[in-house]
Amino acid sequence: MDTIILYMVAGACLAWSFLKNRQKTRTALKKAFKAFEAILPPFLVVLVLVSIVLAVLDGPTISLILGKDSGFRGVLIASLVGAITLIPGFVAFPAAAALLQGGAGATQIAAFVSSLMMVGVVTLPLEIQFFGKRVAILRNVLAYGFSLIVAVFVGWVVSL
Numbered sequence: 812m813d814t815i816i817l818y819m820v821a822g823a824c825l826a827w828s829f830l831k832n833r834q835k836t837r838t839a840l841k842k843a844f845k846a847f848e849a850i851l852p853p854f855l856v857v858l859v860l861v862s863i864v865l866a867v868l869d870g871p872t873i874s875l876i877l878g879k880d881s882g883f884r885g886v887l888i889a890s891l892v893g894a895i896t897l898i899p900g901f902v903a904f905p906a907a908a909a910l911l912q913g914g915a916g917a918t919q920i921a922a923f924v925s926s927l928m929m930v931g932v933v934t935l936p937l938e939i940q941f942f943g944k945r946v947a948i949l950r951n952v953l954a955y956g957f958s959l960i961v962a963v964f965v966g967w968v969v970s971l
Contacts, residue, residue, distance in 0.1 A: 889923035
């Protein structure tokens, strides 16, 4: 029901914008469509990969690896996968939701998403080039530590 309301509000705002200035609205829609075209391929790739993982690994297996009972081992696995994976946020959050529905724990998913957003193992050479080796490594180490703190905090909040 909330989704329908949001679509109605967005549609009304689009209609109002179109009535106010047709040319700007058309330009904005063209830019939005180009952004959508750029986002769609990586989103579909990750969606397919998550679908394959969910098809191959059933709920109990996901729970065993990333579930609430996987403990620190699951948090560590999730955070390491997040740290070495290069996925944009608009793809990571739906993937995280699918894993949660598949049986993963909130703490583990928090570790995955926070390390995914903050740590850049894949982009480390580029960071070293711009910031220097010491600063880039320090930033990534601190970000990884903070992502673990975030995961523990989320686990604590969820358990309340």
